[in-house]
Amino acid sequence: MGEMTLEKRKLALDIIERAVAKCVETGTDDVAIPLMDAIVVMEAASTAALVHPRPAVPEGWKLVPLEPTSPMTFIGQTLRYDSVNSIGEIYRRMLAAAPESGGG
Numbered sequence: 001m002g003e004m005t006l007e008k009r010k011l012a013l014d015i016i017e018r019a020v021a022k023c024v025e026t027g028t029d030d031v032a033i034p035l036m037d038a039i040v041v042m043e044a045a046s047t048a049a050l051v052h053p054r055p056a057v058p059e060g061w062k063l064v065p066l067e068p069t070s071p072m073t074f075i076g077q078t079l080r081y082d083s084v085n086s087i088g089e090i091y092r093r094m095l096a097a098a099p100e101s102g103g104g
Contacts, residue, residue: 012041064098071097 015038057063068076072094079085079093 008041012038015041062095062098064095068094069097069099 016035019035019038055063064072075093075097076090079090085093
């Protein structure tokens with residue numbers, strides 16, 4: 001269902017408001033089904049947002065582990081004493097060796 005957007009919150013609140021209005025109009029407290037609909041909408045949207053929250057990564061950036069992985073360290077160590085490689089080149093090569101997500 002996606003993230004809990006303002007539109008989805010408004011939809012859920014609208015369902016609840018209609019349930020309450022029906023209760024007042026009919027003089028009953030039989031609003032279980034409409035309220036359950038609202039709860040389902042809210043839970044599904046909230047759960048979807050919590051399952052896999054993904055941080056925003058600006059274009060030209062990459063998420064990397066806090067500590068370099070073994071392949072990243074190997075590349076850095078291999079290239080650091082080679083005077084042909086600039087620090088920028090070593091950095092770019094280490095970033096290229098970083099895992100795309102998790103693990104390492």
